[in-house]
Amino acid sequence: MSEVSNAALVAASQTPAPGESLLVANKITRRFGGLVANQDVCVDLIRGKVHVLLGPNGAGKSTCINMLSGDLPPSDGQILFKGKDITGLTAAQRSLVGIGRSYQRTNIFPKFTVLENVRLAAQSRRQQAWRIFSKAQEQQWALDKARACIEEAGLGKKVDWISGVLSHGEQRQLEIAMVLATDAEVMLLDEPLAGMGSEESAKMVEVLKRLKPTRAILLVEHDMDAVFAVADTITVMVNGQVLESGPPAQIKASVAVQQAYLGTEDSFHV
């Protein structure tokens, strides 16, 4: 518990320890039968930094994020959160320590309102399941928090909409709001810009920049303009392995990356 409150203090004072490693993947490997989807992948997520995972389809980016979030146990390797081994924790347990994620395919509660989606996320931080006679709609703290997170994700005008009828881009924003409502210090975002128009993308990039100082963010993304606008570190994956990892300038200049990846991806203009 003390760890969590320390982290909250750090976040509140707006002076995050620079270079504090929050989530570290140490040579994680995932095999599906004979297929090695991830091999000896190392990722270091640092508070205040955006770490982008790049790679062609099938490179193993989603597998990597699934192992970090606990949706998929690694076959080998170790995952550390603030120095503690969390490899054995489930997705729910990892959410509770402060690792939140969004999904590549929009993953919301389509029949609920925007507010209820985010309120449920907020409620997860204080689960008092035995209080079965209290009313969820009277938990003011959860409602307030949900509204604040919705505002922060830029969805303030759609609070009472049924989330299933929102545009694709708005649903992605809703996912961000849900992650925010869980107080995640580490945010694992799987293609948050996928399918968004340029205006929506720009908005989302602004949101990411706003969130960055107090959190560690891992981003899987194909939109190169957005990637270079927010990335502090880029890790390029090919065939389940890390090809190269470093600051954006290094990746841009890398011959290996150009040969292995950029050359095959027409949409990439650097």
Add this chain to the structure above:
Amino acid sequence: MNAQLLLKLVALGILACVPLTGESFYTELIAKTLVLAIFAMSLDLLVGFTGLVSFGHAAYFGVAAYAVAQLSPKYEAASLWFVLPASVGLSALVALFVGLFVLRTKGIYFIMVTLAFAQLAFFVFHDTPLGGGSDGIYLNVKPTAEIAGWVPFDLDNQQHLYYFILAMLVAVYAFLSRILQSPFGRVLVGIKSNEHRMQSMGYMTFRYKLAAFALAGGLGGIAGFLYAVVFGFVTPELLSWHQSGNVLLMVILGGMGNLVGAIAGAFLFTGMQEVFATWTKHWQLVMGSVIVAAVLFLPGGLAAIPGRIKRSLQGGGSNE
């Protein structure tokens, strides 16, 4: 909102008038239907609100029914204030235990494994001395409500028994409506909608589902208890898969995820049973066809009818 409340009160008023007619046959029939309505609501907590399609819910109904019969002395009345909580608690405990296993499965496997446990319970009562074989056991004397010499009501009196059942129905309805508005209830509905997302938001969904399963078992136990008291005997048939299937049909006919729908489903089901049985020996054939038609043409069940009427009225209005 107020119109809804008014309709519910009117329905309650009509139900309250039934024993005043003095028609003992119909009073018993409606009493039995009310018991089944409680049973259907308890299953709806799982099927309609948590997304757990249990095909073995009769087990908890039957466990409580047998518990009353077994806990009551042979020629004396047991205390209602002991046998009711004891039998309901026992049902909830059995459900808790079974839930530990069945909730590790999903979808069709969940349906099959809940059925398997219910069959297990069926044969425990059918084939061991515990249950008195296929003939079942008589509950010779109904439990007494006496508290230190004072008797607030008498379950031997048909009217009193009827009102006791009606009160239990209202209590279970109020209890479930309240729970569904609580943070706990919202989590259950979230699990139904997207369990995976609930987990990634930090909910250990297994615990919530287990609590819901035990709760539903206990509430189903209330129905089982009342059933045993109304009819005065229990047989293994109460735990049979037919019974589990019937209550599932009531929930589906009424409209899953709607408590009033579950009650309406119980009335429709028993009503059809009675009516079709007077028409023909092969009433089950007619009944089956009606159910198939209902599922095809009214997928939301009875609970969807008000919305449909409203929409067709609005639609008609705007077109003209």
